[in-house]
Amino acid sequence: MRAQGLWTLAWLRLRADRLAMASLAVVLVFLLMAMLSASGLIVADWANEVGVNYAPPGFVGASAATVAPAAPPQALSDNPFDPLADDVRALRAQLAAGEGGRAAGAGRLATLPFGADKWGHDILKKTIKGGETSIVVGLVAALLAVGIGTLFGALSGYCGGVVDDFFNWFYSVFTAIPSVLMILAVAAVLQQKGVPTIVLILGLTGWTGPYRLMRAEYLKHKAREYVLAADAIGASHWRRMFVHIFPNASHVALVQLSILVVGFIKAEVILSFLGFGVPAGVVSWGSMLNEAQGELLLGRWWQLTAAAVAMALLVTAFSLFTDALRDALDPKVKT
Numbered sequence: 001m002r003a004q005g006l007w008t009l010a011w012l013r014l015r016a017d018r019l020a021m022a023s024l025a026v027v028l029v030f031l032l033m034a035m036l037s038a039s040g041l042i043v044a045d046w047a048n049e050v051g052v053n054y055a056p057p058g059f060v061g062a063s064a065a066t067v068a069p070a071a072p073p074q075a076l077s078d079n080p081f082d083p084l085a086d087d088v089r090a091l092r093a094q095l096a097a098g099e100g101g102r103a104a105g106a107g108r109l110a111t112l113p114f115g116a117d118k119w120g121h122d123i124l125k126k127t128i129k130g131g132e133t134s135i136v137v138g139l140v141a142a143l144l145a146v147g148i149g150t151l152f153g154a155l156s157g158y159c160g161g162v163v164d165d166f167f168n169w170f171y172s173v174f175t176a177i178p179s180v181l182m183i184l185a186v187a188a189v190l191q192q193k194g195v196p197t198i199v200l201i202l203g204l205t206g207w208t209g210p211y212r213l214m215r216a217e218y219l220k221h222k223a224r225e226y227v228l229a230a231d232a233i234g235a236s237h238w239r240r241m242f243v244h245i246f247p248n249a250s251h252v253a254l255v256q257l258s259i260l261v262v263g264f265i266k267a268e269v270i271l272s273f274l275g276f277g278v279p280a281g282v283v284s285w286g287s288m289l290n291e292a293q294g295e296l297l298l299g300r301w302w303q304l305t306a307a308a309v310a311m312a313l314l315v316t317a318f319s320l321f322t323d324a325l326r327d328a329l330d331p332k333v334k335t
Contacts, residue, residue, distance in 0.1 A: 010251070013328040020324030026317035030131060037132040046125035046283070051109045051116035054300050057123075062110040115302030117291065126283055127306045133284035134311070137198050137268045142260035144203030149210025150253050154241045156211070157218025167211070174208050183267065184276065193279040198271060202264045210256040217249035251329035258322040262315050269311060285311045 014020050036042045056062065109116075114123040156167035174182065186201045221227060222245065230244050265285075271277040272286025285307045292304035 010325075010328040014324060017324050017328075020321055020328075023317040023321040023324070026313065027321055030135060030314050030317075033128055034132040034135040037128055038136070043125040043128045046129040047121060049108065049120035050122055051112045051120045053116070053118050053120055054295070054298070055108075055110060055112050055116035055120065057115040057302050058111045058113050060111070060115075114306050115300075117303050118295065118300075123303050123306045126288065126303075127285075127310050130283045130285045130288050130307065131310055131314070133195060133278060133282060134265050134268050134286070135314075137195060137202070137284070138261040138265035141199045141202035141206065141264045142257050144199060145206035145260055145264075146210045146253050146257045148203065149207035149212075149256070150214050150246075152207065153211045153214025153216075154218050154246070157215040158222050158237070158241050158245070160219075164215075167215075171208055171211055174205070179205065180270075183271070184274075187271065187276040193277065195278065195282070198268055198277060201271070201276075202267055206260055206264065209260070210253060213252050213256060214249060217252055218245060221245045221248055255322065255326045255329060258318065258325060262318045262322065265311065265315060265318075 014024075033042070108120055112122050112124070114127070116123060117126065152167050152170075156164045177185075182205045183201055186205055187197075190197050190201065218241070222240075227240055227244055230240050235244065268277060268284060269286035269289060272284050273290045275290070277286050277290075278284045288303055288307035292300075292307065295301075296304055
């Protein structure tokens with residue numbers, strides 16, 4: 001009977017964990033929505049002004065008015081020297097009477113399922129579109145950070161000597177600076193807003209964790225028998241590093257990838273909240289929270305709630321799945 005491999009055993013352990021599978025389902029739903037949004041199949045019209053300004057959620061009802069109706073105009077005193085007084089009075093009465101029906105005449109809705117922002121954008125569609133930006137930033141930046149950390153860790157752990165000393169010095173410089181200050185410093189140097197800029201900021205500052213762990217894995221594996229056998233048959237250093245050693249250390253990179261996705265989604269929210277994130281015209285959960293801080297003072301809580309709940313749900317599900325994946329890939333755990 002053929003022995004089961006590491007990935008087969010890990011999948012069996014993961015599938016037996018109901019909480020992990022439920023978390024994976026939530027993550028996959030978010031990823032699917034992000035892909036459909038990026039392709040334009042859903043929420044392509046998120047920027048359309050479909051509701052009145054600050055339209056409340058449907059379950060609250062239109063009675064929770066977004067903007068208090070204007071006070072009725074005061075009657076003008078009769079002025080025989082002002083021939084336009086009667087016309088002005090008639091215009092004001094007409095405007096006051098048409099205030100309630102103006103929204104319906106413009107085709108805007110008084111309520112939406114999750115409410116509207118100050119421009120009348122549907123909060124539900126805006127949250128899905130914002131999730132696309134935040135998820136793309138988290139995934140691509142995590143791939144960049146893990147790629148850099150794996151490459152540096154492989155070179156450092158496998159080569160040793162001067163190469164190891166150089167990368168350890170470089171790692172020490174990065175870790176000596178608080179991560180938030182490092183992120184803000186890189187953002188100030190780049191001086192451009194946009195998704196690619198955020199990906200570079202997070203990827204170039206988040207490689208230190210994967211580097212440390214991958215360096216330890218390569219230090220451990222480079223002296224093992226299968227690597228020495230590959231050396232004996234003439235395998236190149238590059239082949240030994242990435243064909244022989246890396247598959248046996250790939251579970252560490254995978255776990256680091258899932259951990260960094262969560263961290264980078266939260267970091268994007270912080271950057272956008274501080275004004276270093278996405279530019280105008282691009283929506284993300286961070287930009288929604290940035291807008292919502294002013295709306296909250298007016299009692300308009302629905303944009304804040306939608307963005308916060310969506311982010312909390314994804315981050316919690318991803319964190320639970322990451323913990324289960326780490327346990328499933330632990331070779332010390334037996335089924």
